[in-house]
Amino acid sequence: xxxxxxxxxxATGAVGQEMLKVLAExxxxxxxxxxLASKSSAGKITHFxxxxxxxxxxxxxxxxxxxxxxxxVSNAMAQKFAPAITAAGAxxxxxxxxxxxxxxxxxxxxxxxxxxxxxxxxxxxNPNCSTIVTLMAxxxxxxxxxxxxxxxxxxxxxxxxxxxxxxxxxxxxxxEVSGEPKVSKIxxxxxxxxxxxxxxxxxxxxxxxxxxxxxxxGRKIMHLPELKVCxxxxxxxxxxxxxxxxxxKLDKPLSxxxxxxxxxxxxxxxxxxxxxxRNYPTPLDTSDQDLVxxxxxxxxxxxxxxxxxxxxxxxxxxxxxxxxxxxIAELLASKA
Amino acid sequence: xxxxxxxxxxATGAVGQEMLKVLAExxxxxxxxxxLASKSSAGKITHFxxxxxxxxxxxxxxxxxxxxxxxxVSNAMAQKFAPAITAAGAxxxxxxxxxxxxxxxxxxxxxxxxxxxxxxxxxxxNPNCSTIVTLMAxxxxxxxxxxxxxxxxxxxxxxxxxxxxxxxxxxxxxxEVSGEPKVSKIxxxxxxxxxxxxxxxxxxxxxxxxxxxxxxxGRKIMHLPELKVCxxxxxxxxxxxxxxxxxxKLDKPLSxxxxxxxxxxxxxxxxxxxxxxRNYPTPLDTSDQDLVxxxxxxxxxxxxxxxxxxxxxxxxxxxxxxxxxxxIAELLASKA
Numbered sequence: 001x002x003x004x005x006x007x008x009x010x011a012t013g014a015v016g017q018e019m020l021k022v023l024a025e026x027x028x029x030x031x032x033x034x035x036l037a038s039k040s041s042a043g044k045i046t047h048f049x050x051x052x053x054x055x056x057x058x059x060x061x062x063x064x065x066x067x068x069x070x071x072x073v074s075n076a077m078a079q080k081f082a083p084a085i086t087a088a089g090a091x092x093x094x095x096x097x098x099x100x101x102x103x104x105x106x107x108x109x110x111x112x113x114x115x116x117x118x119x120x121x122x123x124x125x126n127p128n129c130s131t132i133v134t135l136m137a138x139x140x141x142x143x144x145x146x147x148x149x150x151x152x153x154x155x156x157x158x159x160x161x162x163x164x165x166x167x168x169x170x171x172x173x174x175x176e177v178s179g180e181p182k183v184s185k186i187x188x189x190x191x192x193x194x195x196x197x198x199x200x201x202x203x204x205x206x207x208x209x210x211x212x213x214x215x216x217x218g219r220k221i222m223h224l225p226e227l228k229v230c231x232x233x234x235x236x237x238x239x240x241x242x243x244x245x246x247x248x249k250l251d252k253p254l255s256x257x258x259x260x261x262x263x264x265x266x267x268x269x270x271x272x273x274x275x276x277x278r279n280y281p282t283p284l285d286t287s288d289q290d291l292v293x294x295x296x297x298x299x300x301x302x303x304x305x306x307x308x309x310x311x312x313x314x315x316x317x318x319x320x321x322x323x324x325x326x327x328i329a330e331l332l333a334s335k336a
Numbered sequence: 337x338x339x340x341x342x343x344x345x346x347a348t349g350a351v352g353q354e355m356l357k358v359l360a361e362x363x364x365x366x367x368x369x370x371x372l373a374s375k376s377s378a379g380k381i382t383h384f385x386x387x388x389x390x391x392x393x394x395x396x397x398x399x400x401x402x403x404x405x406x407x408x409v410s411n412a413m414a415q416k417f418a419p420a421i422t423a424a425g426a427x428x429x430x431x432x433x434x435x436x437x438x439x440x441x442x443x444x445x446x447x448x449x450x451x452x453x454x455x456x457x458x459x460x461x462n463p464n465c466s467t468i469v470t471l472m473a474x475x476x477x478x479x480x481x482x483x484x485x486x487x488x489x490x491x492x493x494x495x496x497x498x499x500x501x502x503x504x505x506x507x508x509x510x511x512e513v514s515g516e517p518k519v520s521k522i523x524x525x526x527x528x529x530x531x532x533x534x535x536x537x538x539x540x541x542x543x544x545x546x547x548x549x550x551x552x553x554g555r556k557i558m559h560l561p562e563l564k565v566c567x568x569x570x571x572x573x574x575x576x577x578x579x580x581x582x583x584x585k586l587d588k589p590l591s592x593x594x595x596x597x598x599x600x601x602x603x604x605x606x607x608x609x610x611x612x613x614r615n616y617p618t619p620l621d622t623s624d625q626d627l628v629x630x631x632x633x634x635x636x637x638x639x640x641x642x643x644x645x646x647x648x649x650x651x652x653x654x655x656x657x658x659x660x661x662x663x664i665a666e667l668l669a670s671k672a
Contacts, residue, residue, distance in 0.1 A: 237572075
């Protein structure tokens with residue numbers, strides 16, 4: 001069996017660590033494995049399955065001989081290393097937003113637009129985490145109806161801000177009990193017992209960069225250039241699964257039974273029917289696994305028979321980031 | 337100055353306690369004050385301003401001589417005592433949902449439909465807490481445009497489930513730190529680090545009772561019988577302020593500047609412009625006070641110039657319940 005040389009770029013972060021975990025869990029046919037990070041982490045030990053690996057400093061020379069580079073770094077770092085990665089002949093599967101809307105870069109969710117992956121010119125972009133979870137939830141419906149509009153309000157986990165986001169919420173929980181002052185460095189204000197309707201930076205239209213990803217990336221992934229999305233992104237004190245309240249307007253009527261059937265049979269989705277007696281998922285239910293759970297499927301009260309409302313949850317670090325990147329690599333490997 | 341005899345029915349709960357606090361804070365001209373509760377609380381001491389008052393068991397005889405009875409009890413208790421309250425000649429300002437949609441009972445937010453209050457026949461209903469916060473936020477816009485549709489996703493505090501809801505979240509925070517198992521009695525599953533898209537009970541259309549209140553009560557309060565609302569109600573680990581992500585479709589175009597002006601000048605509302613450098617509110621910002629804060633006012637990307645999206649937060653126990661009840665009493669007292 002062919003083996004593939006893989007580098008994880010940004011191996012010390014929450015997503016990079018999960019990439020190593022997912023590669024091991026799924027028995028990806030790994031040949032050489034490199035865990036790359038900044039100079040300050042070089043020499044530290046991390047793990048790949050039961051093996052210890054030494055973290056190396058990422059340099060332009062790091063990518064020679066690699067087949068895939070899974071990127072879990074900032075836009076600036078992704079842009080810095082992309083030329084060296086492609087020059088080395090590796091495929092850069094990048095979780096940053098740097099290349100997502102580039103016409104020369106496919107933006108891929110393997111369960112939705114796998115064919116796009118094979119049109120790459122060295123770089124494949126991994127979509128935004130809330131976008132992946134939402135599009136997975138509606139992917140079954142999108143197969144049988146054209147989605148015209150979507151209103152989405154997100155309930156996003158602190159893991160979306162990386163390891164430091166998780167640590168900030170954990171520290172605030174401890175401070176709440178000990179009575180010490182709560183420190184906010186990663187989020188604009190206290191996240192414990194709060195909801196912060198601000199993720200990313202503000203655009204001229206009043207939306208944030210995070211909110212516009214749902215429309216812009218959704219259009220590209222679903223091949224729906226006219227899709228209109230009105231999204232509100234909100235950070236809540238949840239550790240690692242994102243949830244989204246979604247209202248869809250379709251081009252043609254769809255019964256609730258048909259919608260539920262479409263969701264239940266969509267790859268990577270689970271229609272919640274009995275989770276400890278509940279017929280809806282919560283972010284705790286979907287943490288540390290790869291499926292996107294969908295519930296509360298019902299007839300929207302505004303758009304008549306063309307309207308569907310639903311609720312979905314998915315692990316931000318896994319399907320929203322690391323797992324989707326590994327699945328893209330698996331897809332390319334399967335056809336090689 | 338005329339004084340008014342007031343009974344608080346359900347004086348030991350989160351809302352009943354806040355009613356006593358708000359009456360004292362606002363120097364409501366109180367004559368005799370009764371704190372009524374179930375037999376098990378009778379004889380206990382509670383406070384009204386600096387005064388101690390002894391809690392009495394609520395019986396049909398409790399209401400003789402009262403001018404106003406502020407109700408903070410269950411639907412069943414509200415229905416049980418309503419005949420005795422009205423027979424005693426008191427006005428029952430009831431926070432339960434028992435009478436809200438009764439054609440003979442006005443449903444009142446004093447800043448929105450004050451005239452309705454004076455049509456009462458002994459009972460005035462206080463609206464649902466999320467509904468009050470949302471309608472307050474859009475009240476300025478509703479004055480200058482007809483609202484045709486609203487998509488609302490809520491981020492509801494645990495206080496909506498009463499004192500026990502707050503205590504359950506507080507206990508789970510402590511258990512998280514101590515490592516003890518987390519106990520869920522009030523909510524269907526763990527609320528700490530979670531989001532539960534289920535409040536109230538399920539109706540045939542797949543919505544919950546809580547979700548339908550936004551449409552049904554909104555229609556009655558705003559005198560918009562054809563208003564269509566698609567609401568998703570979600571409990572999040574926040575103590576006492578509700579937040580709502582709202583998308584409105586209006587009958588005619590409205591500029592963002594006009595919308596912001598309408599919000600900024602609406603009684604009881606504050607347009608967030610600089611809260612510690614942020615131009616949006618969070619539920620922590622709006623706790624323990626009476627204003628509804630609005631931010632993120634922007635052009636909805638679906639409905640063109642007729643579409644507005646916004647975010648609002650308000651204290652569930654105060655404006656969402658206790659303060660609104662006291663304001664209704666003040667309104668009646670002011671015209672007596």
